[in-house]
Amino acid sequence: MSKDNEILEQFTSKEYEHGWSVEYEADEAPLGLNEGIIRWISAKKEEPQWLLDWRLKAYKTWEQMTEPEWANIHYPKIDFQRTRYYSAPKKSKKTDSLDEIDPELLKIYDRLGISLNEQKRLQGIAVDAVLDSVSVGTTFRDTLSKHGIIFCSFSEAVKEHPELIKKYLGSVVPISDNYYAALNSAVFSDGSFCYIPKGVRCPMELSTYFRINAANTGQFERTLIVAEESSYVSYLEGCTAPQRDENQLHAAVVEIYAAKNAEVKYSTVQNWFPGDKNGKGGIYNFVTKRGICAGDHSKISWTQVETGSAITWKYPSCILKGNYSIGEFYSVAVTNNYQQADTGTKMIHIGKNTRSRIVSKGISAGHSQNSYRGQVQVMKRATNARNFSQCDSLLMGSTCGAHTFPYIDISNSTAQVEHEATTSKIGEDQIFYCNQRGIATEDAVALIVNGYAKEVLNQLPMEFAVEAQKLLALTLEGSVG
Amino acid sequence: MLKITNLHASIEGTPILRGINLEVKPGEVHAIMGPNGSGKSTLASVLAGREEYEVTEGSVLFKGKDLLDLSPEDRAREGVFLAFQYPVEIPGVSSTNFLRTAVNQVREYRGQEPLDAVKFLSLMKEKMKLVEIDQKLLSRSLNEGFSGGEKKRNEIFQMAILEPTLSILDETDSGLDIDALKIVSNGVNELKSKDNATIVVTHYQRLLDYIVPDFVHVLYQGRIVKSGTKELALELEEKGYDWIKEEVAGTAV
Ligand SMILES: Nc1ncnc2c1ncn2[C@@H]1O[C@H](COP(=O)(O)OP(=O)(O)OP(=O)(O)O)[C@@H](O)[C@H]1O
Ligand SMILES: [Mg+2]
Numbered sequence: 001m002s003k004d005n006e007i008l009e010q011f012t013s014k015e016y017e018h019g020w021s022v023e024y025e026a027d028e029a030p031l032g033l034n035e036g037i038i039r040w041i042s043a044k045k046e047e048p049q050w051l052l053d054w055r056l057k058a059y060k061t062w063e064q065m066t067e068p069e070w071a072n073i074h075y076p077k078i079d080f081q082r083t084r085y086y087s088a089p090k091k092s093k094k095t096d097s098l099d100e101i102d103p104e105l106l107k108i109y110d111r112l113g114i115s116l117n118e119q120k121r122l123q124g125i126a127v128d129a130v131l132d133s134v135s136v137g138t139t140f141r142d143t144l145s146k147h148g149i150i151f152c153s154f155s156e157a158v159k160e161h162p163e164l165i166k167k168y169l170g171s172v173v174p175i176s177d178n179y180y181a182a183l184n185s186a187v188f189s190d191g192s193f194c195y196i197p198k199g200v201r202c203p204m205e206l207s208t209y210f211r212i213n214a215a216n217t218g219q220f221e222r223t224l225i226v227a228e229e230s231s232y233v234s235y236l237e238g239c240t241a242p243q244r245d246e247n248q249l250h251a252a253v254v255e256i257y258a259a260k261n262a263e264v265k266y267s268t269v270q271n272w273f274p275g276d277k278n279g280k281g282g283i284y285n286f287v288t289k290r291g292i293c294a295g296d297h298s299k300i301s302w303t304q305v306e307t308g309s310a311i312t313w314k315y316p317s318c319i320l321k322g323n324y325s326i327g328e329f330y331s332v333a334v335t336n337n338y339q340q341a342d343t344g345t346k347m348i349h350i351g352k353n354t355r356s357r358i359v360s361k362g363i364s365a366g367h368s369q370n371s372y373r374g375q376v377q378v379m380k381r382a383t384n385a386r387n388f389s390q391c392d393s394l395l396m397g398s399t400c401g402a403h404t405f406p407y408i409d410i411s412n413s414t415a416q417v418e419h420e421a422t423t424s425k426i427g428e429d430q431i432f433y434c435n436q437r438g439i440a441t442e443d444a445v446a447l448i449v450n451g452y453a454k455e456v457l458n459q460l461p462m463e464f465a466v467e468a469q470k471l472l473a474l475t476l477e478g479s480v481g
Numbered sequence: 482m483l484k485i486t487n488l489h490a491s492i493e494g495t496p497i498l499r500g501i502n503l504e505v506k507p508g509e510v511h512a513i514m515g516p517n518g519s520g521k522s523t524l525a526s527v528l529a530g531r532e533e534y535e536v537t538e539g540s541v542l543f544k545g546k547d548l549l550d551l552s553p554e555d556r557a558r559e560g561v562f563l564a565f566q567y568p569v570e571i572p573g574v575s576s577t578n579f580l581r582t583a584v585n586q587v588r589e590y591r592g593q594e595p596l597d598a599v600k601f602l603s604l605m606k607e608k609m610k611l612v613e614i615d616q617k618l619l620s621r622s623l624n625e626g627f628s629g630g631e632k633k634r635n636e637i638f639q640m641a642i643l644e645p646t647l648s649i650l651d652e653t654d655s656g657l658d659i660d661a662l663k664i665v666s667n668g669v670n671e672l673k674s675k676d677n678a679t680i681v682v683t684h685y686q687r688l689l690d691y692i693v694p695d696f697v698h699v700l701y702q703g704r705i706v707k708s709g710t711k712e713l714a715l716e717l718e719e720k721g722y723d724w725i726k727e728e729v730a731g732t733a734v
Contacts, residue, residue, distance in 0.1 A: 429569045432553060451574035
């Protein structure tokens with residue numbers, strides 16, 4: 001075995017650190033999916049009729065669709081009748097005060113390093129904690145409401161701000177958009193809602209932390225962010241799940257609406273359980289994320305650090321409708337062992353003078369497959385649209401794969417579209433150079449990988465960037481080649 | 482400090498070093514010269530622990546320890562430093578970040594407290610003066626887009642920061658302009674002490690005007706075929722290697 005392979009091997013064989021689970025009494029829907037289950041979920045959440053109707057319509061739509069097969073991923077068919085669509089800790093009944101949350105649930109978050117105690121929290125980040133199918137607590141709501149900002153669980157938003165939910169739900173990702181979006185629309189349980197009023201710059205980072213705890217349960221959350229004229233918000237999403245032998249489905253939908261001059265930054269650090277060394281278990285992360293720059297001069301920026309999941313299938317996208325609007329996508333996707341990722345973005349230029357920027361950094365190790373799939377579409381009236389795409393792949397070892405599928409579709413001759421792509425291997429020379437200065441191989445790899453991903457990591461809020469760096473190193477530990 | 486005995490090494494089955502003997506004592510400067518392809522960089526790489534090279538025979542003692550038994554990073558932590566003939570580029574990693582990681586890992590190995598950001602920066606400032614390196618260069622990605630001379634200067638800067646006991650400079654003079662050669666040589670001389678030693682690999686006598694060697698060795702076909710004092714370098718400069726090659730051919734029969 002060459003040195004490369006040996007180091008790679010060591011570097012990729014670390015265990016997932018959030019693989020534990022806890023026992024709690026749960027309120028669960030029976031296994032399987034049918035109209036009755038949807039009514040059950042809706043009743044559980046005491047939803048208005050219009051929402052139940054919307055769900056049922058989504059279910060009918062989904063039933064007529066077929067599972068997509070175009071992505072470069074391979075997995076046994078999911079048995080939708082053997083999945084549970086709702087599971088909530090019995091004691092999670094939402095209370096107004098964080099002090100009343102069941103301490104057992106708080107402990108789960110403490111152990112994950114996410115304290116829901118506002119005094120203990122670093123100032124500057126508000127958290128909505130979603131456990132399996134429900135939100136168990138949202139911090140800093142009072143502080144935020146002084147600015148007119150709404151930040152709460154989706155279920156509460158349905159009750160307290162039905163007019164907003166009615167207006168925006170499904171407006172960016174329609175029910176029929178794709179197979180998993182339709183499924184999510186039928187069975188979604190909870191998620192976060194945030195609304196930034198006109199002219200308000202959100203004074204802290206908003207974040208949602210998703211945790212799957214229950215076995216055999218899918219997580220289907222829905223996030224909706226509405227940024228009114230000239231507002232700004234930075235939103236973070238984090239996630240983990242226990243280590244289980246069976247695969248679990250996570251099919252979320254995120255919708256972002258940005259009005260004139262508004263700016264939304266959406267960052268994800270995805271660390272779902274990736275399956276074990278031999279590819280057993282792990283989360284199927286099939287997510288639809290899309291934002292619309294509806295107003296002129298608006299901006300939506302997606303940043304993602306994808307380290308977990310057995311399979312990732314997601315393409316955070318921007319519809320650039322407003323003139324001079326800007327869409328950005330910064331991504332680091334790491335795959336190791338038997339992980340598969342098919343991820344990228346779609347930039348749809350509709351307005352004039354719209355701009356988009358795509359920076360994708362794939363890192364593959366072990367026996368993993370890592371694909372970038374991106375589409376840049378310039379519509380007829382999008383005069384002077386510009387796009388720049390940079391897609392880099394870094395390979396560690398010789399048993400993994402990196403693939404790039406760029407699609408460019410231009411209907412306006414004034415468009416300027418640039419695409420650059422590189423593929424490189426972590427060099428033995430680079431590792432040796434670090435070793436010669438006293439740096440151990442694992443740290444050398446972490447240094448090199450973080451350097452490679454720097455342009456993306458720089459987009460993350462400081463605290464998250466540090467976390468993400470550690471996570472990259474951890475994911476690749478044991479893997480240099 | 483360093484004792485190389487009958488060292489043989491090969492790469493992919495091809496023998497390159499064929500019986501090197503060399504002893505370096507604290508405070509000494511040794512120059513290694515020799516025609517292209519004679520094995521100078523190979524010797525440096527073997528001492529630093531590059532695993533592509535297989536040591537087939539011989540031993541290397543460093544400060545009494547079996548050097549060949551240590552991992553490359555532990556050799557560095559024990560005080561072996563190699564200024565590379567061709568320093569590699571590491572995109573996205575600044576020299577500052579790189580060196581701080583290195584310094585702290587070395588310190589940890591030696592049971593010292595890590596340097597915090599403030600202390601590390603003041604160490605950097607101090608050493609930057611020594612080789613007159615620009616702060617701007619150090620905040621850029623390591624060696625990426627550096628000119629040949631800037632890379633070499635950066636190697637010596639790293640050496641200054643890490644304060645090794647044994648420094649091996651592999652053709653550090655190539656690529657340096659005349660002024661830079663003086664500055665870098667001065668830096669190397671300032672770092673010299675009675676406790677550390679330097680091996681300089683070079684093709685040119687010019688460098689040895691600045692870094693004056695105690696011994697000069699000629700490496701040819703994987704062996705040290707001639708050793709002498711600094712006058713040997715002058716003689717080589719004048720006459721080239723042919724006479725040595727002939728001597729070797731003569732004795733080989
Ligand atoms: N992978 C390899 N396979 C076979 N031969 C190799 C390999 N790597 C190096 N060599 C050979 O080993 C010999 C010694 O190389 P080395 O780099 O040590 O020479 P050098 O003395 O440093 O030369 P220079 O003065 O040009 O720097 C050369 O003939 C070189 O071609
Ligand atoms: Mg050489």
